[in-house]
Amino acid sequence: xxxxxxxxxxxxxxxxSCQQPDNVNSSGDLSAHRDERQDNAIQIAKNFDLLSAVxxxxxxxxxxxxTGNKERSVKRIRTFSDAQQNPLYQVITYNxxxxxxxxxxxxxxxxxxxxxxxxxxxDQEFPAGVKEVMNSYGESIQQLRLKGGDTDPNISSEWERxxxxxxxxxxxxxxxxxxxxxxxxxxxxxxxxxxxxxxxNTASWGQTHKWNSYMPLQLMYGCxxxxxxxxxxxxxxxxxxxVMNYHKHPSVIHWNLMGPNSSETAYLMRQAANSxxxxxxxNGSGAYLxxxxxxxxxxxxxxxxxTWSNSFNAGTVENEILNFxxxxxxxGVKANSGGHAWVCDGYxxxxxxxxxxxxxxxxxxxxxxxxxxxxxxxxxDPSNQGLYFTQLEMVTSIKKP
Numbered sequence: 001x002x003x004x005x006x007x008x009x010x011x012x013x014x015x016x017s018c019q020q021p022d023n024v025n026s027s028g029d030l031s032a033h034r035d036e037r038q039d040n041a042i043q044i045a046k047n048f049d050l051l052s053a054v055x056x057x058x059x060x061x062x063x064x065x066x067t068g069n070k071e072r073s074v075k076r077i078r079t080f081s082d083a084q085q086n087p088l089y090q091v092i093t094y095n096x097x098x099x100x101x102x103x104x105x106x107x108x109x110x111x112x113x114x115x116x117x118x119x120x121x122x123d124q125e126f127p128a129g130v131k132e133v134m135n136s137y138g139e140s141i142q143q144l145r146l147k148g149g150d151t152d153p154n155i156s157s158e159w160e161r162x163x164x165x166x167x168x169x170x171x172x173x174x175x176x177x178x179x180x181x182x183x184x185x186x187x188x189x190x191x192x193x194x195x196x197x198x199x200x201n202t203a204s205w206g207q208t209h210k211w212n213s214y215m216p217l218q219l220m221y222g223c224x225x226x227x228x229x230x231x232x233x234x235x236x237x238x239x240x241x242x243v244m245n246y247h248k249h250p251s252v253i254h255w256n257l258m259g260p261n262s263s264e265t266a267y268l269m270r271q272a273a274n275s276x277x278x279x280x281x282x283n284g285s286g287a288y289l290x291x292x293x294x295x296x297x298x299x300x301x302x303x304x305x306x307t308w309s310n311s312f313n314a315g316t317v318e319n320e321i322l323n324f325x326x327x328x329x330x331x332g333v334k335a336n337s338g339g340h341a342w343v344c345d346g347y348x349x350x351x352x353x354x355x356x357x358x359x360x361x362x363x364x365x366x367x368x369x370x371x372x373x374x375x376x377x378x379x380x381d382p383s384n385q386g387l388y389f390t391q392l393e394m395v396t397s398i399k400k401p
Contacts, residue, residue, distance in 0.1 A: 051171070207232045302307060324399070
């Protein structure tokens, strides 16, 4: 499998790579070989889908409208474990599309990630960004086990809610029979839970043969065997192009012609790469994320308020998505690993009147939709301020002038 594009880090310089996490092994697979732990994970995932669907059905708010499958049939389940074969999390994929990642540790959040439509690379090397996420989850779970002590009460509440299969099944039946209206007390007695579910639906573009037909020829850099015989677009350029396509700005670009194998899209990728002084080599293409605001402002006519920050702030990202409907570009590096730049374009939070549940952010990783979905910022921290990488940055307030 060809190495994916990612980011090399001097001061957040991005170059591509794609490696299976060193400290995570996988086992388990087809339904005929499932063990009890995997069956429990499948039930937790099913309850999560059912409960979310009930809330979507009974709400008139567009911020609750998760329209994924209420009941999905399992295609694959795989357990990812540490070096001592202690399970860390289960990845479940579905025949109808989508995936759910369930923690194998009750001191961690039960639902680590999910998608209603996109696939997850169970049998492949994790692409850049996803690799860091999965390693981060595994490391957090291992640390929780070593640390011992009591479980965060909010996390305990999440597990208790999702393990209450009888109550959730009853709630789902009531919702089905009453056209979405539920009159009985919900799973948590005395209150009615809600949720926020927002996706901005940025384009699921990539960096290889569908997108790089305007990039420099590989011969210019002494490379061979690259897609289309050309250099990778680079994750920074792909993220910029996805966000510009969302805003449909500048107006001189033919946005109605965008898509895979489109010369318009490939040309936009090259323009974005040029604007941040993309650096090319045979394993990937790199650029500084800090160069993005000046590029968007100077080369593409975006608002001068477009801002780069060398830290992650969950509240800022939440505000950009929920209040302004603006995607954010994130980037990060990790010691002995590498880095990546991608688009954050959605927000999910289950709101319980008895506990505080942290959000999940929708990540568009820039790999043609592969593994795109909602991801918890941390496996262990409901306050949501950790985010996979040891160094993280973001570009916010991306908007038309």
